[in-house]
Amino acid sequence: DAGVTQSPTHLIKTRGQQVTLRCSPKSGHDTVSWYQQALGQGPQFIFQYYEEEERQRGNFPDRFSGHQFPNYSSELNVNALLLGDSALYLCASSPGTGYYEQYFGPGTRLTVT
């Protein structure tokens, strides 16, 4: 049973560019949440997708957008990258929206230069 998978593992981008990160949830999970984790900080909630819609959103600008597909996989898009967007981006899946039994993927480490 595959857990949560994310791609790519690492990414280097230049300021102003756009990036797309991908996530496949654990089998049987229908909800995907995205987090940004800067060094030395806890994960910061970006948004949650359920039934292909953004259900909840944290305090992130509109440059951060996402999508969920019918197979429950998800993408996180970040436009107009800033140096401060450098972080580990974590995807987590759960069976339902309650965050119980939430499993994280290994993350994508994004470096913006």
Place this chain on the structure above:
Amino acid sequence: RKEVEQDPGPFNVPEGATVAFNCTYSNSASQSFFWYRQDCRKEPKLLMSVYSSGNEDGRFTAQLNRASQYISLLIRDSKLSDSATYLCAVKRDDKIIFGKGTRLHILP
């Protein structure tokens, strides 16, 4: 003031000792509470949900004090493999908020 606060540590504890962490939350509307464990350069893993009545899983015990707005995690008979960062998380308005984490080093 951060909505979820934890002592960053590090806590340096000899193997076999008991260690306890607290986590405070500022919003009384918080609904659900969790402890996660995160190893260096790895993803967080759910350790346990925290219930009002308290709950135990082996050497780990979690407690919730709604009146004082804190949750606690107690680790008994600590092992070297318990060395990690422990994150508390709070669900409010269908969003989840993490603390910065507490670093634990178990010393041989």
